[in-house]
Amino acid sequence: MTLLITHDAAHDHVTPPGHPEQVDRLKAIHRALADFDLMREDAIEASDDQIALGHPQNYIDAIAAAAPADGWTQLDPDTHMSPGSLRAARLAVGGAIRAVDAVMAGEAPNAFLAMRPPGHHAETAKPMGFCLFGTVAIAAKHAMTAHGLSRVAVVDFDVHHGNGTQDLLWDEPRALFVSTHQSPLWPGTGESYETGAHEQVMNVPLPPNSDGTLFRTKMTDDILPRLHAFAPELVLVSAGFDAHRDDPLAQLNWVEDDFTWATAQLCDLAAVHAGGKLVSCLEGGYDLDALGRSVAAHVTELQRHGHG
Numbered sequence: 001m002t003l004l005i006t007h008d009a010a011h012d013h014v015t016p017p018g019h020p021e022q023v024d025r026l027k028a029i030h031r032a033l034a035d036f037d038l039m040r041e042d043a044i045e046a047s048d049d050q051i052a053l054g055h056p057q058n059y060i061d062a063i064a065a066a067a068p069a070d071g072w073t074q075l076d077p078d079t080h081m082s083p084g085s086l087r088a089a090r091l092a093v094g095g096a097i098r099a100v101d102a103v104m105a106g107e108a109p110n111a112f113l114a115m116r117p118p119g120h121h122a123e124t125a126k127p128m129g130f131c132l133f134g135t136v137a138i139a140a141k142h143a144m145t146a147h148g149l150s151r152v153a154v155v156d157f158d159v160h161h162g163n164g165t166q167d168l169l170w171d172e173p174r175a176l177f178v179s180t181h182q183s184p185l186w187p188g189t190g191e192s193y194e195t196g197a198h199e200q201v202m203n204v205p206l207p208p209n210s211d212g213t214l215f216r217t218k219m220t221d222d223i224l225p226r227l228h229a230f231a232p233e234l235v236l237v238s239a240g241f242d243a244h245r246d247d248p249l250a251q252l253n254w255v256e257d258d259f260t261w262a263t264a265q266l267c268d269l270a271a272v273h274a275g276g277k278l279v280s281c282l283e284g285g286y287d288l289d290a291l292g293r294s295v296a297a298h299v300t301e302l303q304r305h306g307h308g
Contacts, residue, residue: 001037001038001108001109001303002039002108002109002111002112002299002302002303002306003038003039003040003041003099003103003107003108003110003111003112004033004036004038004040004041004111004112004114004299005040005041005043005095005096005098005099005112005113005114005115006026006030006040006042006043006095006113006114006115007042007088007091007095007115009084009087009088009091010026010088010092010114010116011023011026012082012083012085012087012088013082013084013088013089013116013117014072014082014084014085015072015080015082015130016072016080020248020249020286021116021118021130021284021286024288025116025285025286025288025291026115026116028289028291028292029114029291029292029295030114031292032291032292032293032296033114033295033299036299036300036303037303038299038303039107041098041102043091043092043094043095043098043113043115044091044094044098045087045090045091045094046090046091046093046094046097046133046138048060050093050094050097050138050142051090051093051133051138053138053141053142053145054133054134054137054138054141054168055122055124055133055168056124056125058125059124059125063081063089063127063132063133064086066081067081067083067085067086068081068082068083069083070083075127075128075132076127076128078128078129079127079128079130079131079132081132085117085132086132088115088117089117089133090133092113092115092116092117092118092119093119093133093135093138093139095113096135096139096142096281097138097139099112099113099139099279099281100139100142100143100147100234100279101146101147103234103277103278103279104143104147104234104277108306109276109277109278109306110267110270110276110278110279110302110305110306111278111279111280112239112280112281112282112295112302113135113279113280113281113282114282114295115135115282117130117131118130118131118135118240118282118283118284119131119132119133119134119136119137119138119164119165119238119281119283120134120135120137120156120158120162120163120164120165120238120240120283121160121162121163121164122164123163123164123168124167124168128163128164128187129160129163129164129186129187131164134165134167134168136154136156136162136165136237136281137154137164137165137168137169137175139236139279139281140152140154140172140175140236141168141172141175143234143236144172144174144175147234149174149234150174150233151174151176151230151231151233152174152175152176152233152234152236153175153176153178153227153230153232153234153235153236153269154169154175154176154177154178154236154237154238155178155179155223155227155235155236155237155266156177156178156180156181156237156238157179157180157215157238157239157243157259157262158179158238158239158240158241158242158243158283158284159181159182159185159240159242159243159247159249159250159252159284160185160186160187160249160250161179161181161185161187161189161190161203161205162177162179162181162283163187163189165179165238166179166190166196166201166203169196169200169201170196170197170201171196171197171198172198172200173197173198173200175200176200176201176202176226176227176230176232177196177200177201178202178203178204178223179202179203179204179238180204180205180218180219180223181203181204181205182205182206182207182208182243182250182252183205183206183207185208185250185251190203190205191203191205192204192205202223204218204222204223206218206252208250208251208252209251209252209253210252210253211245211252211253211254211258212254212255212257212258212261215252215254215258215262216258216261219262224265224269227269228269228272228273232269232270232273233273233274233277234270234274234278234279235266235269235270235274235277235278236278236279236281237263237266237278237279237281238281238283239280239281239282239283239295239298240282240284240285241284241285241290241291241294241295241298242283242284242285242286243258244259244287244290244291244294245290246287246290247284247285247286247287247290248286248287249284249286256293256296256297257297259294259297259298260298260301263297263298263301263302264301264304264305266278267301267302267305268305270305271305278302278305280298282295
């Protein structure tokens with residue numbers, strides 16, 4: 001049975017009115033998954049030592065110091081903190097770590113982390129793009145340090161390039177980071193020539209107004225062969241749903257079936273090489289209806305493979 005990890009404190013990360021990364025995103029996901037038969041756990045906060053797998057202590061301290069007593073602190077044009085943001089970000093990281101531990105221990109075949117703020121834009125010492133800590137990259141490093149894994153794949157299908165994950169894993173030979181994303185688009189990184197210190201980064205830019213057909217072709221012809229050759233012992237997914245055709249922040253034209261297909265391919269990859277072990281972490285997705293439907297499609301496929 002698929003494990004769902006979340007926490008109501010994610011609702012306490014409040015962004016300014018009109019901000020796309022809003023509390024209602026998680027409410028839409030909870031509505032979409034309300035009737036799903038899932039194992040459910042509350043996330044627990046990550047410690048400084050755990051967050052330090054991805055960020056230096058002085059950065060962790062600076063983020064903690066920036067948390068306001070009321071109102072908002074603006075860290076960059078897109079990234080804000082409210083009084084509840086620091087705890088929510090710690091819970092996101094702790095939830096991802098717990099998901100890895102549960103899947104590695106065989107407590108669940110796979111897991112989905114439904115938390116916010118997202119994480120894949122947070123660089124080693126720089127918050128950006130709605131993100132404070134590099135949740136999925138820290139989870140990957142935890143899998144290596146705590147579980148002794150030597151091959152962890154991180155696959156990011158958010159419409160924006162996972163520049164933070166790339167930064168945190170740039171020098172890590174045990175991690176293969178693969179990102180599909182619209183280009184050109186903010187943050188302006190993710191060119192195909194960005195290949196990591198050990199040729200273990202694979203960026204696959206997709207042109208604006210392309211649809212899931214091109215994505216599936218790139219996955220089938222280029223990405224999946226690379227992932228199978230790597231033979232990961234664990235698959236981590238940065239699951240952004242903002243490539244959907246209804247999303248307001250980008251111009252890809254995917255539909256729910258594309259997320260279903262991608263999830264199936266990654267579950268099959270995990271089944272072949274990792275005993276099915278897969279952990280998916282929520283990233284973007286800003287049209288609330290499309291987000292709910294897409295997450296439901298994603299988790300349905302996780303369930304199908306988890307029961308297999």
